Amino acid sequence: MLSELIEQLNEKNVALAVRGSELIVRGSERIVDEPALIDVLRRNKAALMALIQSGDYIGPDGIGEVPENRIPVGCSAITPDMLPLVEVTSDEIECMVNAVPGGAGNVQDIYPLAPLQEGMFFHYISGERRDPYLSHVLFSFESRPQMDAYFEAMQSVIRRHDILRTSILWEGLHEPVQIVWRHAPLRIEELVLRPEAGDIAKQLIDRFDPSHFRLDIRSAPLIKIVVARDSLSGRWVALALSHHLAIGGATLAVIQEETRAILEGETRNLPVPVPFRRFVAQARHGACIRRQDEFFKEMLGDVDEPTAPYSLLDMPVDGLPIREEGRLVEASLARRLRAAARTLHLSTATLFHLSWASVLARVSGRNDVVFGTVLFAGMRDGDGKMRLPGMFINTLPIRISIDGSPVRKCVEDVHGLLTRLMRHEFTSLARAQRCSGVIAPTPLFGALLNYRHNPDRNSSYAAHVAEPDIGTEREGEGIELLGGSAHRTNYPLTLEVDDFGESFHLSAIAQMPIDPERICTYMHTALEHLVQALEQAPTTPVRGIEVLPRNERRSLLVDWNATHADYPQDQCMHQLFEAQAAATPEAVALLREGQQLSYDGLNRRANRLARHLRTLGVVPDARVALCMERSIDMVVAILAVMKAGGAYVPLDPAYPADRLAFMLQDSSPVAVLTHERLPAPVLGTLRLGVTASNVPVIDLDA
Structure with missing residues (x-):
């Protein structure tokens, strides 16, 4: 079969392309000159060229030619052949077109969800009244004209990027899709709030709290602006709500940077927008399903119980209070971690993954733990991929055993596992879980690790994230950024690690009753003991890595066990x-x-x-x-x-x-x-x- 031939070519790192009437073959000279390979390519030349020209060819780098958008401007009727990235019927297209204001003329593109979007969408539709992936940013403006100008500039940013004009539709369809609108005006709602009822900003946050408010993701953009005038100060307060299905933290940063550039008249320096469809094509088609299944079955096949920190697996329907605490990794420890990573020729992320596994082993009562790790599934050709707005991350499971293996060997094994995992960065979490023995809807894990490289951030930023209540920031003359919500997940425990190139910052986001400050302390302690073992005793069993700080260990083993008491010896x-x-x-x-x-x-x-x-x-x-x-x-x-x-x-x-x-x-x-x-x-x-x-x-x- 043609698919098997493509797979064999990809395994040999042989890429194909079409130039005019010729089939171009790229690969090592030793492989490309094999008579058997030349013969099979000649016999299948026509079929291979047709496959490449159709856009369905997936090369060894993960993707072939991405089919261009086939919906012309002014189109009055969309047909299935105009949508090369998704298989839909004419009836389904009619259903989609009817859901978009302006009909077919306002539909720019239609394609399926990327892997991470699929997971978020599942939690959205099962969330009933709450929305775990809704975040907000608060602004304060000196005047109404200033506020209007700011949001008009934001509207210009929305016009630039497809993902910011995207809605999600699923009703009446065999699979959810995202629809790019040609025109997606910002929704701005004005409220009249009384200052005597409390701080205006707090009133807005309370009214649109994600524990009881949901954004309608069927309408683009996935942003809602709510404004109110503070009659005491005379300023306008604006709450910008956005959904992580399309807008993550990096995307919010792009929106703010480009909005500021437009206000300052610096539009010439803005990068050329890249269609989000390219990433979707790579994520959906740039992977071999058989290889994905083989990898995750090998890693997870005999896992039949989830890893539940503090016996918690999922956020309850009504939600529980979420707390976030952070701390900087001590400078001396940060230097030792980097030195140990250089000595072993691996990344510091590996050391953090193993330390996090040690913490989870203690708080879940398991020696064999599975947790989610956040991967940046970037564009393959990607100059400036970090500046592209959209959901370019994916969460996948990783399994680490905290057993009797020597620390050094375990570190090397985790490094190898992470390397292999990154080759499957586009796999959906649902597919990975199906390769385990944990049957959905039970989650496979209840904790995440998000390791982020921020080498362009300086030490002052590191100090800022260590003290999140530092106050307001100036966005421009008369404009203040009052703050925003942290990234939320549907899991009860998340550890975020910011790697600033020299220093590290830990941030734990936890559902009550988990204490996030204690989690950060456990992680810091695990890092200390791990690097000490690597430096002085690399054959130490990894289960011997301590996570309890000295004072808590003394409380557990000594203070709380000081039960000696005098009592009458002559009574039963x-x-x-x-x-x-x-x-x-x-x-x-x-x-x-x-x-x-x-x-x-x-x-x-x-x-x-x-x-x-x-x-x-x-x-x-x-x-x-x-x-x-x-x-x-x-x-x-x-x-x-x-x-x-x-x-x-x-x-x-x-x-x-x-x-x-x-x-x-x-x-x-x-x-x-x-x-x-x-x-x-x-x-x-x-x-x-x-x-x-x-x-x-x-x-x-x-």
Whole structure:
């Protein structure tokens, strides 16, 4: 088949092109001169040329010729052949055109979602009332004309870039698509707010909080502007809402830079816009599905449980408070990290990935962890790719074992794994998860690592991100940037690492009750111990990398275990309990799943059961079997046996039937305390085991 031939050529790094009526073959001389290869190319020349000219050819660099946009200006009817990047029917096209104001004449292009957009779109449609990927930026303007001029300049930026004129449509279609509008006017809503109700900026943020507000992504641009006049200061406050489906942090920076350039009359210095369709084509078609599946099945095939930090996997529907804390990595540690990376001929990102895995192993209770790592899936030909607005990042899983492997070997293994992972940067997260044993919709992981290179940022910026509440920034004369929301994800824990070339900054974004400051401290500690092991003892098992800082480790191992206390040596435990019940009868003694029992209530219930046990013959040295699940009744039963003078024999309902039967026979209990709600096989084993000796089985539910 032709697809198999293309795959074989790509494996040999052989690229094809068409020049006039000739098929051009590029590759190493040794491979290209092979007679067998020349023969197969001659036999398939016509088919290969047709494939290249159609735009469906994918070369070894990840992409072939990207088909040009075939929708002409002024088009009154769009047909399927005009949309080479997506397969749709005429009925679906009609559905799309009807959803765009101005119809076909206002449709510039239609293509599918990129991989990261697919994941965000899933969370959007499943988010019900909330929108986890909605962010905002706050501005303050001296006057209304100044504000109008600013947003008119922003409208000019929107006209420049396809992704800023894009809407998302899915209703009535077999797959979601993004539609580029030719004309997408900014939506500006003016509100009248009362200063006596509080700060105007805070009122705007509260009203459009993503926990209860959703942006309509079916309408372009995916930006909404809300403005209100502050009658006390006379200034105008504007809230710019945007959706990460099209506009990430880097894109917001491009919008602000180009808006400022337009206001200052510097439009000649703006770069030539690059159609976002090129990236979509590369992301959708620039990959071999078979290779993707082979890689992720090899890495994730035997993973059948998710990695859940603090047992959290997903943000709840109504959302929980999100906190963000950050800290700079100590300068001396930053230098040691870079020196260790140079010595091992790998990137510092590798050291951060392994350290993050060590932290997650501790907070998730797993030695084998999976987390998401954010990759910048940039354009292959890319001069200035960082300045292109749009969603050029992807999140993919990486699996790291925190086991007995030597630290140095583990670092090298992680470096190799990251290198291989980057070759599959366009794989969708959904496809990667399908290669694991974790069945959707259960997430594969609950934590992310976003390692970002910011070499152009100076130390003053590093100090700024370390202190996010530094205040306002000037955007221009009379214009202030009041702040904005941090990038949010649908995962309960994210660690962002900013690499400034010399220094590093850690920022943890966490769902309550996770403490982001503590997470940063754990990460800093893990980095310290990792680099120390690489410097002094590279054969140290990676599971020995410590994440707890010295003070917290002392609290856990020493301070909180300082349980020594003086108590009367001539009294039994149940007598000490009775004294406590007499001193604090109304205090809560037991609390479980919404049920609670006071000291007096627990004492009374235990006394009643103890008197009953004595009537059954429970005396000192007599044994009472307890077969029940953990519950308030179990504590009552233990205390009652002590009060009756006997000893209790714990029988776990999860034990095999043979083990339960043996323990009953071996302990010869006077009575068995249990619950009728236990599984029938367990109850049957208990009754069978005591039938011969006529021992009563007491149901505490009764």
